[in-house]
Amino acid sequence: MNGLASLPSWSLPDAYLPDIIILCVLGALLALYLALQSTFKVRLEQSGIAQVLQELLRNPDDIRQGRSLTPRRRMRQAGLESRRVIWWWVFQLMLPVLLGLLVLRVTGTGLGGLAGLLMGILLPHLWLGQRRRERQTRIAAALGHLLAVSLAYQRHGLSLAASLREAARQALPPAHPLAFELELFSAELEGGLSLKEAASRISRRTGSRELHQFAMLLVAGNRMGNPLHDVLEAFAAQLARQQSERQRKAMQQRSVKALFPMLLVGGPLFFVLVIFPASLRVQEVLILMRELW
Numbered sequence: 001m002n003g004l005a006s007l008p009s010w011s012l013p014d015a016y017l018p019d020i021i022i023l024c025v026l027g028a029l030l031a032l033y034l035a036l037q038s039t040f041k042v043r044l045e046q047s048g049i050a051q052v053l054q055e056l057l058r059n060p061d062d063i064r065q066g067r068s069l070t071p072r073r074r075m076r077q078a079g080l081e082s083r084r085v086i087w088w089w090v091f092q093l094m095l096p097v098l099l100g101l102l103v104l105r106v107t108g109t110g111l112g113g114l115a116g117l118l119m120g121i122l123l124p125h126l127w128l129g130q131r132r133r134e135r136q137t138r139i140a141a142a143l144g145h146l147l148a149v150s151l152a153y154q155r156h157g158l159s160l161a162a163s164l165r166e167a168a169r170q171a172l173p174p175a176h177p178l179a180f181e182l183e184l185f186s187a188e189l190e191g192g193l194s195l196k197e198a199a200s201r202i203s204r205r206t207g208s209r210e211l212h213q214f215a216m217l218l219v220a221g222n223r224m225g226n227p228l229h230d231v232l233e234a235f236a237a238q239l240a241r242q243q244s245e246r247q248r249k250a251m252q253q254r255s256v257k258a259l260f261p262m263l264l265v266g267g268p269l270f271f272v273l274v275i276f277p278a279s280l281r282v283q284e285v286l287i288l289m290r291e292l293w
Helices: 002-006 014-040 049-058 071-077 082-107 110-155 160-171 177-190 195-206 209-224 228-292
Strands: none
Touching: 071 082, 071 110, 071 195, 082 110, 110 160, 110 177, 110 195, 110 209, 110 228, 160 177, 177 195, 195 209, 209 228
């Protein structure tokens, strides 16, 4: 015992404690990021249709109407596995706390910690909203072409469900969100679901305005007794016009965006090469006139 007592004692200096806390926070953030990355890489498009149908039957929250978007429904519309919503809640709860502690340590002020906390609250929602918009944009861009291919299959005698499935398989890559949604839509129709219910489900699952119009047109055409082929043909023509209009606006926006860096670079060059030499000449003329007078 006396020998152990004679050993030098070691204690952690208090000055190193905040740095160790920062390292622990960074390690927790890294572990959380790796867990979320492995979780969110599992997209709906990579799952089997049968698996997704079973999930919808077990948990109909994805397709049930509500007054607001739940995290599960937002994840579903973003193309993520809604069964992994527990990871989303962990992400939402841990990120604000960890980011607030990290910013508080770096800045040393309570205001900085509060800003980090608010940033940690907003970032997950901004990220998920961006993914939803990107998926809905991809669906809107491909719907017109897919309906045109589906109409060609319907002219050869295929049903609505079969034509949409074949068009999704032939006209789109397997991982495309619209191909997945229409595969699921066709499976629901062939599984005995009514056209109204299947159309309403695909509209709520995706949140896409174009697919909502598609669903409403199918329901209205079926209710009024109009041939679905004629309804889809008119809608495909409307989507083609909207797509060309979007492309025209995108070209105009790209032109405006390209003009800004040109002005940013060309403005100073114009001043140096044109305005500045001219101002020197004007100054020389004024000096000469002053000497003459």
